[in-house]
Amino acid sequence: MIQVDAKGLMQFINPNFVPIxxxxxxxxxxxxxxxxxxxVAVAQKLILRILKGMSKKKKHKFLxxxxxxxxxxxxxxxxxxDILNQWNLQRLYKVNKTTMSFHFVGGSEILCTGLDDPEKIKSIHGxxxxxxxxxxxFTHDDFKQLDLRVRGFTWDYKQLILSFNPIDENHWIRQKLFSDDIQAEIEAENQFARKEMTxxxxxxxxxxxxxxxxSTYRDNEFLDDVYKARLENLINEDSNYYDIYCRGVWGVLKGLIFEHWEQCDVWPQDFDVSGYGIDFGFSVNPSSIVEAGFRGNDLYLREHCYKVGMTNKEIAVTLFGITHGRMEKPTVADSAEPKSIAEIRSLGHPCMPSVKGKDSVVFGIQRMKQYRILIYRESTNLIKELQGYKWATDRDxxxxxxPVKFNDHLIDAARYIITKLKGVPASLEIIDGSDGKQDFVEAANRETTPGDFAVDEDNDDIWQDF
Known part of the structure; x- marks a missing residue:
């Protein structure tokens, strides 16, 4: 019999989240x-509920x-x-990488998926x-359909959990799910609120x-100091972002940069010109890869990668998987990381640095806005970035x-490749005759040459609570 020390696991749980x-x-x-x-707290809660089920020879199925x-x-x-491994529970489950599902001793399951195929979700019972x-x-209709799926008699309580940053006070969660009393509790910065329905x-x-x-970062005892400082510094960049990401209260989305864009269900097979952009990250920020393709006046964008902790070798392997070994399309990465670019090239994948200079970010945005923007529907993180990408404001x-320099990794990657493929808007070339700006314009509009693509060589008393 495998013994699991429930009390021992509590050391991994942030004390501020124990009540949940x-x-x-x-x-x-x-x-x-x-x-x-x-x-992290939600994931821990689900695992603890499964362990409780094991102790009672009962099963759970979490979606x-x-x-x-x-x-x-x-x-x-x-x-x-990661949490299952941190808790040393590898002997208690098997994982199916294809279906992204965990199958536990005793029959419990955790199924990780998306709403790409709603009919598939409807076929999941129990x-x-x-x-x-x-x-x-998620849309309000998504939520209502999922709510209707959680039904029937089960040995333990049934629960729907929602976790999110409050990006827009006009969102259906605020308008449909929250009462004014709940909202008042949040604005008063009370940690918990509750309402009953009869x-x-x-x-x-x-x-x-x-x-x-x-909750805010102040409730996380495991967060590093640099990230805390980054969040607090948002007050100097944009008061709305400070409210959303530092204070954790509903924001008001004004000054959006990209207000007109669409989602598309089909990714075209052919483009007039296309390529890939990379924004590097690691411990906190994700490494991001975007594909951009032009067809006439249409700009198509597709998210391929958005993941923290990636090494340059893993990025190169990901690129090979995306391109299927065909390297005729340009790949442009953040020029602030020359060592990373050099390593990717040494691993056999072409990669060139982005062109940066005074106002290069604004130039890139203006170039993008000259086209009809279509986002491939599976690009969830890119869509989220676009929904919150806004012009910075001062304290007044x-x-x-x-733009606010926060949650913009995929957009940055898109700018790098788009500027390389199309240059900056011609109407901006003569704005302000400073040398730095003109140097940027000339570099960004320079025709790509073949050289740019060269490759360098026992606890029942505990369990009853969960």
Missing amino acids: MTNKDRYFVLIGGAGSGKS CLRKTGPAAGNSIYPLLK ITGVWLEEATE QEVGNKKITYAMSVMH GTPLNM
Whole structure:
């Protein structure tokens, strides 16, 4: 018999999130700022519930969702796997990498997927819990359909969990799910709020509830100091971003940079010209790869990679997988990382540095806005970035001629390749005759040459609570 020390596992759980581990309300909503630890806490809660089931010889089936399958594969799936390994539970489960599912001793399951195929979700029965990570990605109809799937008699409570950053006060979660009383509790920076709902069925009144936990980075005891400082510095860059990502309160999306773009269901097979952009990251920021393709006046963008902790070798391997070994299309990466670019080239994949200079970010944005922008529907993180990408403001709310430098990794990658493929807008070439700006214009508009593509060589008393 495999013994699991429940008390020992508690050392891994942030004390500020311990109350959510025992919450049994129908709906549990975790709203808050970046880096608060809410996603980790939800994953830990689901695993603890499965361990409780094992102790009672009972089963769970949890459905963990992002809007798309690729997004789930880059976020909730590796998060759950990391926690299971950190807790040394490898002997208790097997993982199916293809379906992104965990199958536990005793029959419990965790299924990680997206809503790409709603009919597939409808075929899953016996669900005891659903987790909507980055819940603002989902529509109100998505939520209602999932709510209807969590039904029937089960040995333990059923629960829908939503976790997200509050990016827009006009979002359906704020307008449809939150009451004014709940919102008042959040604005008062209270950590927990709860509302009960009563419905008469026949001659019987049935009461169920929704609990809300508000958290910020200050609630995360495991967060590094540099990231804390980065969040606090948002007050100097944009007050709205400071509210959303540092204070964890609903934002007001004004001054969006890209207001007109569409989603497309089909990715074209042929383009007039296309290529790939890379923005490097590692421990906190994700490494990001975007494909950009032009057909007439249409600009197509597709997210290929958005993942933290990637080495340059892993980025190169990912590029080979994306291009299937064909290297005729240019790949442009952040020129601030020359060593990374050199390493990718030494591994056999062409890669050239982006062109930067004074106002290069604004130039890149203006070039993108000259086209009809279509985003491939599976590009969940790119869509999220576009929905929040806005002009910075000062402390008085006055707009500045620069975007907020936060959550823009895929957009940056897109700018690098687009500027290389198309240059900067001709109308901007003679604006301000400073040498730095003109140097940038000339470099960005320079025709690509073949040389640019050269390749360098036992605990029942504990379990009963969860």
